[in-house]
Amino acid sequence: MLNNKIYTKRCHRYNVAGDAHELTFSCYDNRPFLSVERVCKYLVYSIISSRNKHQFSLWAYVFMPNHVHLLICPTKQQYSISDILLSIKQPVSRKAVNYLKNNNPDGLKYLATSQKYRPYRFWQKGGGYDRNITKTKTIFDLVHYIHNNPVRKGLVETSDQWYYSSASDWLDGRQGPIPIDFDSFPTI
Template identity: 40%
Template sequence: MEKPPFTNRHYNTSGHAHELTYSCYRRSPYFNDPLACRLFLDSVRRAQIKFNFHLWAYIIMPNHVHLLIWPCDQEYDISKILQAINGAMSRRYSRLLRRINPSLHSTFFERDSKNHGFRFWQRGGGFDRNLFNDKAIYDSIRYIENNPVRAKIVQTTEQYNWSSAWHVLNPEKFRPKINRGSVPVRMVNRY
């Protein structure tokens, strides 16, 4: 009997930050395509406007992403935020690939299940960890931004183009806004 896929639980607790991790389907390096990176960041930017959250850190690695967000509203639904980011990005990327590169588009289809549709993200909803103290939030930012250094892609966090560390130094209008000013006060002096 086949084991059901892991599904993530989300806790919508006011004042908590969310450390989010999502992998590409079968851990494929889909984010080696800069277009996929740009579409993902644009989806984060759009969701940021629609759902009123602060983005404290992000990294787009070749086969996964990490986000650290802080919903500003007392009541929110993290699942809707994630759907606005990941669902929108996947649909837009699928439409674009179908138009500009149909043969590449066909490689994104699930072949080993009852669902044969376009699949960008790994099943199961990723990982969502609620953070509520300064140290955990600071450690999360450092962990997220150091991913490409640990992977030996770059020597310093600021050298990696698809990260909040690079973005803080090189803001671009298509990228989401980094809200480091809302990070807990004791952390601000560490940047």
């Protein structure tokens, strides 16, 4: 006989000093909200602001139309990945909803939920994906994986052609929208 317990999916976060974190989070309903330039600018500002507030190094990133990959390494001994994610995602959500309310109310239907307490959602429910990284080789592999996302999806031919990515920072030294913290990146 089945029990009547309701199970909720939980994302376990491990805040281990010195560990890098691969973070992935998606737009609500897998919608391509990040194909809008204005929204990407909100996200750029939010990541920079969060980095300053929570003191983490940013080693790689890519904004895909419907999700984001970040490779970060907190520099403080005590930190909370949940707080970092909240400080990145929440301002973007609020700005996007406010923009639509004031400029394009019909667009709110794409963010609409059936929940009374939260009528709109920009990001997919839950914290997204968080993986602690301890091996230098894995960090190098992740930089490559993150940068090649737009290539794998057929959006560009080479990773440095995708604007909202750190690929050009890594490949030819052209700075993308968010500066990369090369000085704290591990060496082999």
